[in-house]
Amino acid sequence: MTELRELARRLLSEGTVNAVLGWEEGPRGARPAFVTTPDGADRLIFDPRCVHDLASYLSPRRPHLKKLGKVAVVLKPCDARAVAGLIRETQIPRENVVLVGVRCGGVLADPESTAPLSETTVADRCRGCPDREAKLADHVVGTAGAGFPGPSRRAQKIEELAAMPVDRRWDFWQAELSKCVRCHACRQVCPLCFCERCMADKSLPRWIESSPHARGNIAWHITRAMHLAGRCVDCGECERVCPEGIPLGLITRKIAQVVSDRYDFRPSDDPAVPAPVGTYRMDDPQEFIL
Amino acid sequence: MARIGVFVCHCGENIGRTVDCAKVAELCGQVPGVVHSVDYKYMCSDPGQQMVKAAIAEKGLTGVVVAACSPHMHEKTFRRATAGGGLNPFLCEMANVREHCSWIHEDRDAATVKAVDITKTIVEKVKRNVPLSTIRIPVTRRALVIGGGIAGIQAALDIADGGREVILVEKDPSIGGHMSQLSETFPTLDCSQCILTPRMVEVYQHPRIKLYSYSEVESVEGYIGNFKVKIRRKARSIDEDKCNGCGACTKTCPNKKIPSEFDCGLGKRTAIYVPFPQAVPNLPTIDRAKCLLFMNRAKGRPDTCKKCAEACSKEAIDFDQVDRFVTEDVGAIVVATGYQLYTIGKDQAKPNIKGYGEYGYGTIPDVIDGLQFERLASASGPTSGKIQRPSDGKEPKRIVFLQCIGSRDPQKGMDYCSKICCMYVAKHTMLYHHKVHDGQATVFYMDIRAAGKGYDEFSRRAIEEEGARYIRGRVSKMWRDGDVIKIQGFDTLAGEPIEMDADMVVLATAMRPQPGIDSLAQKLSVSYDQHGFINEAHPKLRPVETNTAGVYVAGACQAPRDIPDAVAMASATASKVLGLFANEMLEREPTVARVDESSCAGCFHCERVCAYGAVEHKEIKDRAGNVLRVIAYVNPGVCQGCGTCQATCPSKSVELAGFTDEQIWSEIQALGV
Numbered sequence: 033m034t035e036l037r038e039l040a041r042r043l044l045s046e047g048t049v050n051a052v053l054g055w056e057e058g059p060r061g062a063r064p065a066f067v068t069t070p071d072g073a074d075r076l077i078f079d080p081r082c083v084h085d086l087a088s089y090l091s092p093r094r095p096h097l098k099k100l101g102k103v104a105v106v107l108k109p110c111d112a113r114a115v116a117g118l119i120r121e122t123q124i125p126r127e128n129v130v131l132v133g134v135r136c137g138g139v140l141a142d143p144e145s146t147a148p149l150s151e152t153t154v155a156d157r158c159r160g161c162p163d164r165e166a167k168l169a170d171h172v173v174g175t176a177g178a179g180f181p182g183p184s185r186r187a188q189k190i191e192e193l194a195a196m197p198v199d200r201r202w203d204f205w206q207a208e209l210s211k212c213v214r215c216h217a218c219r220q221v222c223p224l225c226f227c228e229r230c231m232a233d234k235s236l237p238r239w240i241e242s243s244p245h246a247r248g249n250i251a252w253h254i255t256r257a258m259h260l261a262g263r264c265v266d267c268g269e270c271e272r273v274c275p276e277g278i279p280l281g282l283i284t285r286k287i288a289q290v291v292s293d294r295y296d297f298r299p300s301d302d303p304a305v306p307a308p309v310g311t312y313r314m315d316d317p318q319e320f321i322l
Numbered sequence: 323m324a325r326i327g328v329f330v331c332h333c334g335e336n337i338g339r340t341v342d343c344a345k346v347a348e349l350c351g352q353v354p355g356v357v358h359s360v361d362y363k364y365m366c367s368d369p370g371q372q373m374v375k376a377a378i379a380e381k382g383l384t385g386v387v388v389a390a391c392s393p394h395m396h397e398k399t400f401r402r403a404t405a406g407g408g409l410n411p412f413l414c415e416m417a418n419v420r421e422h423c424s425w426i427h428e429d430r431d432a433a434t435v436k437a438v439d440i441t442k443t444i445v446e447k448v449k450r451n452v453p454l455s456t457i458r459i460p461v462t463r464r465a466l467v468i469g470g471g472i473a474g475i476q477a478a479l480d481i482a483d484g485g486r487e488v489i490l491v492e493k494d495p496s497i498g499g500h501m502s503q504l505s506e507t508f509p510t511l512d513c514s515q516c517i518l519t520p521r522m523v524e525v526y527q528h529p530r531i532k533l534y535s536y537s538e539v540e541s542v543e544g545y546i547g548n549f550k551v552k553i554r555r556k557a558r559s560i561d562e563d564k565c566n567g568c569g570a571c572t573k574t575c576p577n578k579k580i581p582s583e584f585d586c587g588l589g590k591r592t593a594i595y596v597p598f599p600q601a602v603p604n605l606p607t608i609d610r611a612k613c614l615l616f617m618n619r620a621k622g623r624p625d626t627c628k629k630c631a632e633a634c635s636k637e638a639i640d641f642d643q644v645d646r647f648v649t650e651d652v653g654a655i656v657v658a659t660g661y662q663l664y665t666i667g668k669d670q671a672k673p674n675i676k677g678y679g680e681y682g683y684g685t686i687p688d689v690i691d692g693l694q695f696e697r698l699a700s701a702s703g704p705t706s707g708k709i710q711r712p713s714d715g716k717e718p719k720r721i722v723f724l725q726c727i728g729s730r731d732p733q734k735g736m737d738y739c740s741k742i743c744c745m746y747v748a749k750h751t752m753l754y755h756h757k758v759h760d761g762q763a764t765v766f767y768m769d770i771r772a773a774g775k776g777y778d779e780f781s782r783r784a785i786e787e788e789g790a791r792y793i794r795g796r797v798s799k800m801w802r803d804g805d806v807i808k809i810q811g812f813d814t815l816a817g818e819p820i821e822m823d824a825d826m827v828v829l830a831t832a833m834r835p836q837p838g839i840d841s842l843a844q845k846l847s848v849s850y851d852q853h854g855f856i857n858e859a860h861p862k863l864r865p866v867e868t869n870t871a872g873v874y875v876a877g878a879c880q881a882p883r884d885i886p887d888a889v890a891m892a893s894a895t896a897s898k899v900l901g902l903f904a905n906e907m908l909e910r911e912p913t914v915a916r917v918d919e920s921s922c923a924g925c926f927h928c929e930r931v932c933a934y935g936a937v938e939h940k941e942i943k944d945r946a947g948n949v950l951r952v953i954a955y956v957n958p959g960v961c962q963g964c965g966t967c968q969a970t971c972p973s974k975s976v977e978l979a980g981f982t983d984e985q986i987w988s989e990i991q992a993l994g995v
Contacts, residue, residue: 092951093923121925121926121927122924122925122926122952123923123924123925226923226925227921227923227925227972227973228920228921228922228923228973228975229920229921229973229975230973231972231973231974234921234973234974234983236983236984237983237984237987237988239974239983239987259972306930307930309927309930309931309970310927310929310930310931310970311930314840
């Protein structure tokens with residue numbers, strides 16, 4: 033923690049950056065913090081309650097952050113993959129941001145919890161996560177626990193769903209997705225949903241019905257999943273912020289699995305690694321071409 | 323308010339047999355916005371077109387729907403008629419009720435309902451059509467020809483004679499290709515070099531042809547009329563301006579035992595070499611993999627042998643030359659990279675191609691291929707035209723030719739016919755008969771394919787007048803016994819197994835595209851088939867065009883071709899290129915993609931998926947010149963209107979003119995689903 037605060041203080045006092053994005057103590061657990069003065073660096077914390085993916089703030093569509101000029105952002109390894117995605121898709125120039133990696137051994141499922149990090153309290157997505165620190169980062173601070181072994185419960189659920197007959201799987205998803213109220217919190221929090229105007233908001237023509245109706249809901253979630261194919265970094269934010277508790281991670285992980293199996297691609301925190309969309313390889317599977 | 327005219331065509335009985343055209347016209351007439359709806363026997367006939375023109379004037383139409391055949395057939399016809407009637411041609415659309423309806427259905431009532439649905443979707447689309455105008459782009463009136471074989475030579479000469487500049491790129495030290503290796507040519511038995519070398523010299527002397535020999539295409543950018551080609555001029559280790567081609571260097575080179583590529587390994591060459599006496603350009607090249615000096619340098623040892631440099635009176639040898647790059651602007655590209663012969667060895671470059679275990683995988687020394695036989699029979703060849711066995715130099719008295727080696731054999735990975743083998747085997751038996759009077763030529767064949775002017779007469783002559791023995795059947799096994807080759811096969815006409823001894827065997831191996839054709843095709847964005855042959859745009863109607871505008875194909879890189887075919891194709895490409903160059907500006911269809919600048923997020927997925935390199939980066943600046951955003955821009959001159967970017971764009975910020983989301987959406991809505 034001291035290491036993180038000292039680094040933030042130095043970056044701010046030397047004028048390397050105008051703001052540091054990190055976490056601070058809030059009334060309901062850890063919360064994102066914008067530190068703009070060297071003195072403010074003491075507010076910064078990092079512990080297993082810091083679940084939020086701060087890379088979401090780097091989207092150029094967030095003008096309040098753009099006004100701050102050059103910033104530093106504190107990243108867990110999963111968040112760094114999101115930053116790599118933003119760089120890869122030309123949303124932010126690498127030189128415009130200082131990346132502070134924090135070593136991470138997993139975060140809590142519930143950021144408001146005060147329980148210590150354990151096999152029972154860890155976020156499911158952290159089970160089996162091999163990354164302890166972000167390779168993309170300019171600075172890496174802190175120490176990390178050993179992490180938690182996989183497989184995640186989610187992976188087991190995906191297998192369970194895959195084994196279901198199609199109509200039962202359809203029933204499961206209809207029931208889950210009919211709960212959606214179309215608040216689009218999943219989109220707003222996603223670090224890689226950075227479009228200037230989401231196609232779900234396009235009205236001429238309106239491809240996706242906007243009212244919370246099963247048909248539009250399914251169209252929306254399928255579209256979102258497809259747009260994140262090969263791009264989702266598994267920061268878990270969409271599922272965390274969903275007010276209806278829809279297991280969105282099941283969709284994004286299933287797609288990630290398909291992309292990984294078929295195209296041998298896993299999201300990396302190296303922006304030079306190409307994304308599967310738009311990458312052609314001579315040995316790409318193409319048996320679907322008649 | 324839209325005023326749409328619907329014109330339903332019977333296409334004789336083609337549509338009328340299965341679809342009640344009068345009813346389609348009647349029901350479509352009830353669609354809101356349709357003010358005129360008629361049917362007619364042949365809409366594409368002159369009276370039919372007149373109906374369209376007249377209705378535009380009389381009814382004040384704002385859009386035209388022709389329910390007839392595929393737009394591939396008559397869209398142009400009706401767009402011209404629409405323009406003739408005074409409307410923008412892009413306000414006319416085809417509803418395909420033939421290929422998509424009448425031809426594929428039998429139930430008349432159901433087909434009529436479907437024809438109405440199809441026509442209604444297009445009516446809804448046309449309501450949202452906007453006038454478009456053709457795009458005009460400038461043309462660089464110079465051509466690039468890749469490959470200096472007979473096809474490339476012919477294409478270059480025809481284009482240059484037509485008054486346009488040509489860049490000819492050849493990867494080998496000399497132009498001439500495989501034709502320069504042949505002894506005689508079928509069906510006239512005239513000397514190959516005698517008819518080819520004047521063309522080679524003509525290329526070299528032509529004021530409008532720039533020849534880059536020993537060079538390869540490194541990269542290609544741009545689009546029809548405006549290509550930028552980077553060419554790698556491989557280091558020849560010779561200063562081309564100083565060398566006078568005296569040949570003193572090649573005489574002094576101590577490394578004289580290198581198998582000659584030109585003689586298919588049957589002759590020898592030196593490390594600094596001119597591939598053959600009539601080479602164009604007549605410049606030596608140092609083979610750095612075989613030159614003692616470069617072999618020493620590779621091992622970090624000092625330069626020892628400089629005999630060639632010492633012998634050169636012009637100081638033209640440059641051991642320190644490196645590969646150079648030149649960039650040329652051209653408007654059209656002709657691909658004429660030719661073929662290589664399949665070899666029967668165990669190790670094949672492609673996993674789907676298999677060798678011949680039953681023939682010892684090419685380990686029997688007196689089993690040669692057709693090109694090697696050409697070199698043996700050639701007066702300029704390693705044996706000065708004497709037929710001799712590679713193993714001991716003896717004259718073979720029993721020679722056996724095997725046709726269809728690899729060709730027409732799906733198990734070996736090549737299911738196509740190589741086209742030339744029947745003819746050249748017949749030629750080989752004649753050449754053999756002329757040179758070895760007491761010899762016996764035997765041919766194993768599957769069937770004789772001699773379609774061509776004078777071809778059947780030629781193969782009959784080999785059998786009837788020149789004593790060749792033709793056996794219909796295949797050879798199942800071949801092995802060496804002392805200095806004799808034992809052959810085991812089956813005569814399928816006699817229906818009995820056959821065994822014989824041979825002194826030499828010649829395999830008519832399959833024609834395959836040149837190695838590296840796939841990477842060249844990818845540089846040019848042209849497609850190729852599973853064998854690597856370049857695909858033509860249409861097998862019948864566009865045989866020398868590729869699916870990339872401005873790139874044409876000639877000769878054996880498209881499919882197995884003989885010399886007359888390759889030359890005819892080359893002249894056809896030249897005619898296409900000269901046609902393209904006839905105007906300073908080029909007209910293009912306006913169905914191109916356009917980016918919505920307000921909603922583009924600049925993720926550039928479109929750039930990654932664009933097969934034509936049409937997507938550029940565009941900066942949006944404020945009045946002070948600060949860059950606010952970088953977004954995608956589609957260059958209309960490059961865009962081919964394929965729509966891949968439109969499908970890929972996550973925020974739906976790309977629209978294809980003539981196929982906008984709104985148009986497609988309204989088509990779907992018209993179906994009432």
